Amino acid sequence: MIEVKDVRFTYPTGVEALKGVSLTIGDGEFVAIMGQNGAGKTTLVKHFNGLLKPAKGVVLVDGVSTKDVSVAKLARTVGFVFQNPDHQLFSETVEEEIAFGLRNFGFDAATIEKRVTWALNLLDLEEYRKTSPFMLSGGERKRVALASVLAWDPKIVILDEPTIGQDHRQKENLRQFIVHLNSQGKTVVVVTHDVEFVAECSPRVVLMTGGEIVADGEAKKILTDTALTLRASIVPPQVTRIFLGLKDFGLPSDVIDVSEAKRLLVDYLRGG
Amino acid sequence: MFVVAVLFNEFIPLAVLFLLQLPFVFVAGVKREFLRSLRGAAFFATIIFVFNFVFGYFYQTYGGESLLEYSLTMSLRFLVLVESFSIFFLTTSPDHLGLALEQSRVPYEFTFAFTTAVRFVPVLAEEAQTIMDAQKARGLELERGNFLKRVRNYIPILIPLIVSAIRRSLELAETMESRAWGASPKRTNLYVLKMKLGDLVLVALTVAFLALGVYVRYFVSIPSLTQLIPGFFF
């Protein structure tokens, strides 16, 4: 469980990135932290694994303040997958890359073997076991980075903008994978500005702007609230925008999913 | 000023030189950065002082002045050298420097490499920080371990940094080519540095100053502080 209590944080450059943020994420939740670039999303999640320590306020992970533990220790519970996989890849083979975290955490050789195989299979990378990560395509490198973090089975997994640069199919695969992870009991936190992606998985949404949390709740309610999306400078899902202009027909305005949109329209036309 | 500093072994002239640099600092408005570089230099200056003092005690190679003064002088000379460079770099913006290089007929490839390097320093610094964060988040401990282990721990930081730098240069090269790099053997420049009256005056002064320095060194005998303030130094 992650508890954020009235946290303030200012970067050395003088930019106040978090202006009193409070939030609780329970075990097994699926949360999307949204907002435009510069809203403070990445700054916030970097507090979850201790990379950043709050200037004021406190961040508790499973009851322990992040100020009292090293990043490496926290990482055992809180896995963080960075936006750019190339910031992590350095080994000679994919196998080595995945074993890196495991070695750091002191797993024994036999367990490392097992976990590496498990992670490779989880992300469909077995065929690349002995390949150099630098030889792989962009999407494949992302999977390697993800595998290397999941290998040590952290309770909480944070993904920072996982959909950047991915095509439609890759995003779809990723979405299914994240949902699968969550269904296995992992707490999943996704930082993203991809509204359509969020509309498709419908997690709990925490909306940020200007270093503050302006909304926290159901994806459906938040993404269809025009005042909110305007304030946070995010573009609502296309389906939502379509239904905005249909309010006078008596159609509901809290639609974010295409299938639901279709159902509503078909019902309306049939029912008259 | 650098040249003149090397000429002297005595305390007083060096002190003079050091003080002379200060007005430049104020005029250029780089007080804060100057003080910062002073702090860094002071560390080394102290080392020089200690070394000179200790070795001098055992070997007595100086003459005419006390050991203390000698050590002080050496430290001061170091400071003057470092600071004159520091002022130079603090007051000259990198692109003026680049332009100056270009106009002095240095081939454009080199000046370009120079300005581009300067441009990307903050970017690389930020990236290094991100890479460190990413690897720390995989359990990499950068603060513990003996010396050898710590050096090894930096490999996961260096490799991504280097790979990223290479990738970056490739993208840059693509961009440059796409903007007609190499189209014409003679490039024009948007800006041209001109010698203003102030610049000419400064050049004249510098030459005069240098001449004065040479004169004083060889023709004027400078009393050492010890002789001036006897009994103060042992």
Next chain:
Amino acid sequence: MILTGPSGCGKTTLCRCFNGLIPHFYEGELKGELRVAGLKVTEHQIFEMAQRVGLVFQNPENQLFALSVEKDVAFGLENLGMARDEIRKRVDWALQTTGIEDLRERAPHELSGGQQQRVAIASVLAMQPKIMVFDEPTSFLDPLGAQKIFEVINDLNKKLGITVILVEHRLDLASRYADHVIVMDSGKIALDGKPREIFNLETTRLLGVGVPKAVRLWGLLQQSGVKVEGVPVSSEEATQYLREVLKR
């Protein structure tokens, strides 16, 4: 024109062909004929092609290397050995057209991703090419930033008559501006036609292209037997068409 397709289909490679990076910068084998803006690419150096075909890349940070925006925009023109007054005029014009006049003196490192991309666009624009190719220019930008870039690109096309080739995944935001769509797959061109036709095809979706949600909705309605006419490429159009349908 929008060029799209799943990852690895060859769109990026094709872009590099347009201005000569392939075959001159990259090694490999080039078969067949390639003629762009009246010039045979294999016979002309990149710097010749660059005056007719501009290329804007994905990562804004790595396209800016000068120490100020103004210098960056002037870079291409300086390379061409143009007269200083002409350079100044063109730089002013390029900055105005892309709406970044106020960023003239700024250093690239201080700018946001969207601003950086606009500088990159201005730098290419300054050379006044007839064709401009954009390789996933909004990958690193948030939706609002992406929208702004698409508007700028659209202006270049509609107001200045520059031929635009845009490689994109984010069809939700970009498709309203296009009048021609090409879908690639495994190194070949799979589909070629008008946006409204192409996006509505089942094949397009099966190839892995992220067709705009509005079109998806349209497809689903059609499947359910609802009689719909036209194909919307933006949420506004969809709303409009739907209102017609619902009124009946």
